Amino acid sequence: MSEEIQKKDIRGLLKTFGVEADEAITRHIARHPQVKELHLKLTLEDMTNYDETAEKLAVIVERKVQCCN
Numbered sequence: 001m002s003e004e005i006q007k008k009d010i011r012g013l014l015k016t017f018g019v020e021a022d023e024a025i026t027r028h029i030a031r032h033p034q035v036k037e038l039h040l041k042l043t044l045e046d047m048t049n050y051d052e053t054a055e056k057l058a059v060i061v062e063r064k065v066q067c068c069n
Contacts, residue, residue, distance in 0.1 A: 029067050038065040 021042070029035070039062070046057035 035067050040065055
């Protein structure tokens with residue numbers, strides 16, 4: 001049961017981020033019609049308070065997005 005809750009929480013986080021990021025990028029492109037390509041970096045940073053020896057989760061994704069203005 002707890003694994004199901006974990007997966008649901010992760011999917012909810014990623015879905016919310018995806019929707020908000022899509023809206024923000026779309027608005028940004030509309031405000032900058034002269035830009036033909038965005039160079040974006042997405043960062044996932046673990047903000048949990050661990051002791052000093054724990055390795056924190058960090059994911060970085062970089063991608064170019066073509067703008068269709």
